[in-house]
Amino acid sequence: MPEREQPGTTAAEDGGQGPVGDGEHVVRQGECLTSIAAAHGLHPDTIWNDAANAALKRERKDPSVLLPGDRLHVPERRLRQESGATEQRHRFRRKGLPARLILTVRQAGQPRADTPYVLAVDGRTREGTTDGEGQLDEPIPAGARAARLVVDPGGEGEQVFELDLGGLDPVTEAAGLQKRLDNLGFTCEPTGELDEQTAAALLAFQKEHDLEPTGNADAKTRDKLVQEHGS
Numbered sequence: 001m002p003e004r005e006q007p008g009t010t011a012a013e014d015g016g017q018g019p020v021g022d023g024e025h026v027v028r029q030g031e032c033l034t035s036i037a038a039a040h041g042l043h044p045d046t047i048w049n050d051a052a053n054a055a056l057k058r059e060r061k062d063p064s065v066l067l068p069g070d071r072l073h074v075p076e077r078r079l080r081q082e083s084g085a086t087e088q089r090h091r092f093r094r095k096g097l098p099a100r101l102i103l104t105v106r107q108a109g110q111p112r113a114d115t116p117y118v119l120a121v122d123g124r125t126r127e128g129t130t131d132g133e134g135q136l137d138e139p140i141p142a143g144a145r146a147a148r149l150v151v152d153p154g155g156e157g158e159q160v161f162e163l164d165l166g167g168l169d170p171v172t173e174a175a176g177l178q179k180r181l182d183n184l185g186f187t188c189e190p191t192g193e194l195d196e197q198t199a200a201a202l203l204a205f206q207k208e209h210d211l212e213p214t215g216n217a218d219a220k221t222r223d224k225l226v227q228e229h230g231s
Contacts, residue, residue, distance in 0.1 A: 017172055019069030021056035027070040030145050032166040033063040034099045038142035040074050050075050064231055065170050099142040104135045104230065105151050107159065109185065111135075112151060121147040121165075140165070168231065171222045174198070180229040181205060 019027075025036065037044040047053065048063045052073035060066060101119070105112045111134025119126045121140050130136050130151075140147070147163040169176030174192050181188040181201040188201035199215035206213045209224050 017059075019067055019071065020059045021053065021071035021073075023052060023056075023071040023073030025072045025074050027066045027068055027072065029068045030164075030166045031068075032066060033072075035143040035166060036072065036074065038099075041077055042074070047072060047074055060170060062170075062226075062231060065168055065176070067169050067173060067176075099140050099144070100137060101140045101147065101163075101165070102135065102137045102230070104133060105130055105149075105159070106134060106185065107157065112157075112159075115152050115157075118150045118153050119147060120149075171226050177202075177217055177222070177225070180225050184225075184228055 027036070033044045033048060037047055040047075044063060048057060050073055052075075056070060056072065057063075060070070066072075101121070105115070105117070112130055113132045113134050115130045115134070117128055117130060117136060119128070119136070119138055121138075121144050126138055128136060128138065136149075144165050147165055149161040149163060151157075151159040151161070168179055171177055171180060174194050175190045177194075178188045178190040178192075178198055178201075181198070182190065184205070186201040186205050188198055191198075194217070202217060202221060203213055203215040205211075205225065206215070206221055209228070211221055211224060212218075
């Protein structure tokens with residue numbers, strides 16, 4: 001029997017590249033760009049597009065996925081002035097924070113289309129129905145850390161998900177790789193170590209998506225994993 005290919009040297013295969021950036025704000029577990037911006041009274045794009053964060057932006061690519069320990073520069077808020085005629089009423093619209101929970105619910109690999117659900121976030125409950133692709137899209141508070149999703153509540157196909165918001169590490173990190181695999185139904189405990197269970201989950205994922213079945217987290221596998229996971 002041929003030996004299984006040994007892991008190579010990509011970031012995800014050697015345990016990850018670790019934190020990046022050199023700003024004054026150190027990202028904590030559970031934080032994301034939206035929650036950091038909200039805490040400082042800024043729009044996420046103001047921080048993400050600041051020139052001082054160019055290196056972090058280049059490495060992370062997705063502002064919704066930061067690693068605890070990453071360092072962000074948070075610019076000072078600037079006073080903005082708008083002209084207007086005196087003795088008249090004027091209406092100004094505050095630019096909102098684009099915090100939304102978007103996910104696809106599957107069962108046995110198939111999307112749960114047109115299925116009712118109940119979502120609880122920070123004590124607030126919302127009811128809805130997934131779309132034809134099994135997806136839901138709900139606004140959530142910028143600083144939300146956890147949510148509970150019940151799909152088909154009270155029905156024969158009831159599913160309950162405890163969601164850790166802001167807890168997803170970049171796919172270049174072992175834990176980020178493992179959480180995505182597990183969320184997609186490929187059993188994989190987020191140990192942070194590239195163990196045999198992770199290799200088995202990677203192998204199963206690669207076979208299902210017609211990738212070279214090596215059990216290693218090569219670039220094509222990581223890209224496909226992010227695509228299938230949605231982030």
